[in-house]
Amino acid sequence: xxxxxxxxAILSLNSFVASALILLFRRRAxxxxxxxxxxxxxxxxxxxxxxxxxxxxxxxxxPHISLxxxxxSAFFSxxxxxxxxxVAIYSVDYMKNAKDFTRYYSLISLFVGAMLNLVLASxxxxxxxxxxxxxxxxxxxxxxxxxxxxxxRAGMKALIMTRIGDVGLMAFxxxxxxxxxxxxxxxxxxxxxxxxxxxxxxxxxLAAMGKSAQFPLHTWLPDAMEGPTTVSALLHxxxxxxxxxxxxxxxxxxxxxxxxxxxxxxxxxxxxxxxSSLAGLVSMDIKRVLAFSTLSSLSLMFIAICLGEFYVxxxxxxxxxxxxxxxxxxxxxxEHSLHTRxxxxxxxxxxxxxxxxxxxxxxxxxxxxxxxPLSAGIVKEELFVGMIPHFSLLEYYLIAGTMSFxxxxxxxxxxxxxxxxxxxxxxxxxxxxxxxxxxxxxxLLAMTLIxxxxxxxxxxxxxxxxxxxxxxxxxxxGVLLGILCAFxxxxxxxxxxxxxxxxxxxxxxxxxxxxxxxxVFYRYISMAASKLNSGKASQGLRGMIAIVVLIIIAxxxxxx
Amino acid sequence: MNLESQIAVxxxxxxxxxxxxxxxxxxxxxxxxNVLSIAxxxxxxxxxxxxxxxxxxIGSMGVxxxxxxxxxxxxxxxxxxxxxxxxxxxxxxxxxxxxxxxxALRLFIYWExxxxxxxxxxxxxxxxxxxxAALKYAIICLPSSIVGLFGLxxxxxxxxxxxxPELLLGAASLSKALMAIGFGAEIALFxxxxxxxxxxxxxxxxxxxxxxxxxxxxxSYIVGTIASMSPATALVISSLALIGSLVGSLSSIVQGDLRxxxxxxxxxxIGYIVLGLSAGTxxxxxxxxxxxIAHEIPKASLLLISFALLSRLKTSxxxxxxxxxxxxxxxxxxxxLALLGLPPFLSFxxxxxxxxxxxxxxxxxxxxxxxxxxxxxxxTGYAFKxxxxxxxGAAESERIGTDAMGLLILLFFLLSILLSPLQSSILQYFxxxxx
Numbered sequence: 003x004x005x006x007x008x009x010x011a012i013l014s015l016n017s018f019v020a021s022a023l024i025l026l027f028r029r030r031a032x033x034x035x036x037x038x039x040x041x042x043x044x045x046x047x048x049x050x051x052x053x054x055x056x057x058x059x060x061x062x063x064x065p066h067i068s069l070x071x072x073x074x075s076a077f078f079s080x081x082x083x084x085x086x087x088x089v090a091i092y093s094v095d096y097m098k099n100a101k102d103f104t105r106y107y108s109l110i111s112l113f114v115g116a117m118l119n120l121v122l123a124s125x126x127x128x129x130x131x132x133x134x135x136x137x138x139x140x141x142x143x144x145x146x147x148x149x150x151x152x153x154x155r156a157g158m159k160a161l162i163m164t165r166i167g168d169v170g171l172m173a174f175x176x177x178x179x180x181x182x183x184x185x186x187x188x189x190x191x192x193x194x195x196x197x198x199x200x201x202x203x204x205x206x207x208l209a210a211m212g213k214s215a216q217f218p219l220h221t222w223l224p225d226a227m228e229g230p231t232t233v234s235a236l237l238h239x240x241x242x243x244x245x246x247x248x249x250x251x252x253x254x255x256x257x258x259x260x261x262x263x264x265x266x267x268x269x270x271x272x273x274x275x276x277x278s279s280l281a282g283l284v285s286m287d288i289k290r291v292l293a294f295s296t297l298s299s300l301s302l303m304f305i306a307i308c309l310g311e312f313y314v315x316x317x318x319x320x321x322x323x324x325x326x327x328x329x330x331x332x333x334x335x336x337e338h339s340l341h342t343r344x345x346x347x348x349x350x351x352x353x354x355x356x357x358x359x360x361x362x363x364x365x366x367x368x369x370x371x372x373x374x375p376l377s378a379g380i381v382k383e384e385l386f387v388g389m390i391p392h393f394s395l396l397e398y399y400l401i402a403g404t405m406s407f408x409x410x411x412x413x414x415x416x417x418x419x420x421x422x423x424x425x426x427x428x429x430x431x432x433x434x435x436x437x438x439x440x441x442x443x444x445x446l447l448a449m450t451l452i453x454x455x456x457x458x459x460x461x462x463x464x465x466x467x468x469x470x471x472x473x474x475x476x477x478x479x480g481v482l483l484g485i486l487c488a489f490x491x492x493x494x495x496x497x498x499x500x501x502x503x504x505x506x507x508x509x510x511x512x513x514x515x516x517x518x519x520x521x522v523f524y525r526y527i528s529m530a531a532s533k534l535n536s537g538k539a540s541q542g543l544r545g546m547i548a549i550v551v552l553i554i555i556a557x558x559x560x561x562x
Numbered sequence: 563m564n565l566e567s568q569i570a571v572x573x574x575x576x577x578x579x580x581x582x583x584x585x586x587x588x589x590x591x592x593x594x595x596n597v598l599s600i601a602x603x604x605x606x607x608x609x610x611x612x613x614x615x616x617x618x619x620i621g622s623m624g625v626x627x628x629x630x631x632x633x634x635x636x637x638x639x640x641x642x643x644x645x646x647x648x649x650x651x652x653x654x655x656x657x658x659x660x661x662x663x664x665x666a667l668r669l670f671i672y673w674e675x676x677x678x679x680x681x682x683x684x685x686x687x688x689x690x691x692x693x694x695a696a697l698k699y700a701i702i703c704l705p706s707s708i709v710g711l712f713g714l715x716x717x718x719x720x721x722x723x724x725x726x727p728e729l730l731l732g733a734a735s736l737s738k739a740l741m742a743i744g745f746g747a748e749i750a751l752f753x754x755x756x757x758x759x760x761x762x763x764x765x766x767x768x769x770x771x772x773x774x775x776x777x778x779x780x781x782s783y784i785v786g787t788i789a790s791m792s793p794a795t796a797l798v799i800s801s802l803a804l805i806g807s808l809v810g811s812l813s814s815i816v817q818g819d820l821r822x823x824x825x826x827x828x829x830x831x832i833g834y835i836v837l838g839l840s841a842g843t844x845x846x847x848x849x850x851x852x853x854x855i856a857h858e859i860p861k862a863s864l865l866l867i868s869f870a871l872l873s874r875l876k877t878s879x880x881x882x883x884x885x886x887x888x889x890x891x892x893x894x895x896x897x898x899l900a901l902l903g904l905p906p907f908l909s910f911x912x913x914x915x916x917x918x919x920x921x922x923x924x925x926x927x928x929x930x931x932x933x934x935x936x937x938x939x940x941x942t943g944y945a946f947k948x949x950x951x952x953x954x955g956a957a958e959s960e961r962i963g964t965d966a967m968g969l970l971i972l973l974f975f976l977l978s979i980l981l982s983p984l985q986s987s988i989l990q991y992f993x994x995x996x997x
Binding site for chain 1: 705914
């Protein structure tokens with residue numbers, strides 16, 4: 003038992019220590035080594051801890067700083083450290099020309115460490131601390147190339163939008179403390195306390211919406227593509243956006259008690275899914291398409307949670323981590339070589355020699371589309387089966403059919419346009435050797451292909467009944483039709499204007515409206531507040547006299 | 563001899579010695595007075611630290627900031643260093659005296675000494691900005707302190723006691739309100755905050771860093787304590803402080819000068835501290851005291867940075883921040899995030915628990931807690947302005963890298979991260995409070 007608690011403590015701290023050491027030594031080889039070693043150490047410990055038969059365990063470091071390891075947190079630790087390790091290794095090649103490598107590796111380690119502590123937090127205050135830390139790290143990593151205006155804006159946007167959601171968690175934590183309890187296991191196990199907190203669950207939904215980029219707080223995620231692709235992979239596959247899903251899963255035992263919160267999250271998720279699918283269908287930036295795909299995948303996870311399909315949400319999360327990391331890192335390899343993300347300029351990548359990348363993107367895209375027998379497809383079918391009792395037949399067919407079709411066509415479109423077709427002369431494939439990038443891509447490709455095996459194991463580990471391997475006809479046909487239609491896109495002459503494209507990408511003007519609100523806020527409200535100070539001393543004096551007079555009058559009038 | 567007498571004697575001895583050195587050592591006076599000031603500071607910190615209490619916490623941190631400021635002043639040959647360091651010592655010394663005195667009369671005397679030291683600091687370099695700021699400060703704060711004195715006299719006459727803060731228990735609401743409002747001008751309580759931006763521009767940034775670490779927390783503590791003794795006064799003062807927070811958060815966004823931006827940010831932060839002190843719960847009160855140092859470290863760091871800007875680039879425009887590279891980069895971004903109350907900084911804990919402590923005080927405090935929260939969210943604007951503007955010019959070449967000043971500021975700033983996991987131990991040691 004003592005070994006286990008020691009290992010848990012190491013798992014919690016090792017990434018933080020690595021982050022600090024990287025800043026201290028400031029040498030490339032040491033930074034790379036420390037980042038990789040700490041991620042692999044976390045992975046090894048997570049693998050050991052997940053195999054323990056005597057979970058849950060809890061350890062306390064300081065007041066409010068304590069860890070809790072149960073099957074859910076062990077599963078999340080494994081996912082975070084697995085993707086964290088892949089990204090750390092891949093970064094060696096990807097970031098080899100980066101000058102400010104210390105900042106990069108230090109932040110990556112801190113990011114992974116914060117996410118690990120978030121999922122291991124036993125106390126809601128410690129969860130909140132790491133929740134905020136994850137937000138700060140992601141903003142700083144998104145703005146990593148901050149000499150670029152877009153990167154700066156994207157980093158700021160991520161922090162502002164997620165911080166709006168953070169208000170929810172902060173308020174919920176405060177209310178929990180108000181009722182005298184901050185330990186999450188204690189909150190969940192006390193029926194009396196749970197009943198008191200159930201009315202405040204919409205606050206947790208708000209927090210999850212911010213972190214997991216759900217409508218209307220979703221517009222930061224596509225812009226977050228301005229960061230390095232490794233950061234996008236980490237952010238989308240294992241950290242940050244998954245924090246919202248984790249929060250809902252952690253409070254799942256009481257979440258379903260508030261039907262208003264469930265209905266609200268369900269509606270928000272369905273809206274996000276359609277908006278992101280439409281945006282993905284018109285976007286010409288390969289990474290933005292992947293970002294829209296993440297939005298729709300997160301929506302699927304939330305839909306599963308709302309419908310009471312706890313295990314389906316978890317299994318889809320695992321599969322999504324694999325195929326999304328694969329899609330991003332494959333795209334990162336292409337971008338690294340050709341220095342563009344524009345789908346219209348990326349033609350015939352297969353012909354240009356990106357064989358592994360083409361295979362990787364195809365498998366990743368088919369998984370994202372939800373095509374069985376790929377594991378993600380089977381899990382998605384499970385979700386559709388779970389939907390049946392909650393909707394009328396017409397609603398079910400409408401939602402499941404369109405959802406399947408849209409998710410399939412928009413993720414397959416960049417594959418068809420960029421990887422297939424005739425090779426253009428533009429951007430010849432450079433011959434730079436990137437063995438670590440290729441190695442990681444091959445590993446993720448293999449993992450995505452055989453994901454059904456770990457998915458089955460995880461399903462049983464988490465106490466689920468295993469996958470039923472049922473296939474729903476209409477959603478399946480929707481997926482097939484979507485894939486088929488995607489192959490016909492190059493043959494059609496359908497095109498839309500840039501204005502329309504921007505409008506759809508910005509969720510029909512929501513993003514533009516946010517910018518306008520920001521401008522109004524800056525120009526009018528801040529200016530007005532600033533003008534309150536005339537700069538004249540007499541103003542302050544008059545203010546003081548006025549308050550004294552008012553107080554005297556108030557005391558005379560209200561005095562007993 | 564009690565702590566107050568010890569500190570007073572120490573300050574008196576320091577004053578005599580410093581003036582003697584001024585007269586005798588004509589050429590080395592700056593260096594010798596600086597060394598003497600550091601030694602006096604360490605002695606005060608030793609006495610305070612052992613005495614614990616609020617004075618222990620504020621005094622120790624004030625001395626630390628003083629030492630960093632004096633070292634930078636010595637390194638960069640700041641003009642009139644001897645006078646500069648004396649004013650710094652008076653800032654810290656009188657703040658400690660203000661916090662430990664148990665006499666209402668002496669409290670007022672220390673209060674007026676502080677006002678004189680402030681005016682002296684503003685006039686030190688005989689600049690137009692300094693004179694203008696001194697005038698504004700004097701016009702607002704000196705009449706206000708007379709109102710405070712009037713309240714104090716009323717309270718003394720009502721209770722027949724000179725003991726502070728005990729006399730507040732028996733005093734009428736009017737006298738407490740007059741004291742809180744009158745003395746509130748010193749902490750730039752809304753709407754008497756007009757002098758604050760001018761003082762931030764007029765005072766030397768190194769001295770201002772000491773002021774932020776000593777006078778500001780000490781006076782805030784006194785005003786908060788007076789306010790907390792009467793529910794009606796507490797509500798009025800907290801509401802005014804929160805209006806100040808909102809105005810400060812919003813106004814700071816449009817400031818082009820770093821020092822003005824920081825002044826409005828201070829206005830915003832004072833509101834948090836006063837709210838927590840007035841709310842009447844031990845939790846909010848304890849974390850308000852912690853917030854004093856949680857705010858002080860990043861704010862003083864940014865003021866030291868503004869000195870780096872002024873000494874190197876002869877400007878304190880926010881746009882020029884991007885010319886600072888190396889360790890300055892970490893401090894600028896870290897300080898902005900710390901002012902936002904984000905982890906891993908100490909302010910994360912203090913801002914969170916002030917909210918919780920205030921929220922749990924019942925109605926109408928929970929409404930004020932929500933306003934407080936809004937002010938925190940709005941403060942995102944100015945923190946981002948600092949980060950964004952810094953990043954905007956990052957592509958420009960020629961940046962000032964890490965140097966001795968940068969390292970000193972970095973070491974000082976790191977305290978806001980290093981003290982973060984120790985927050986409960988700090989409160990336990992100094993205030994005997996276990997979260």
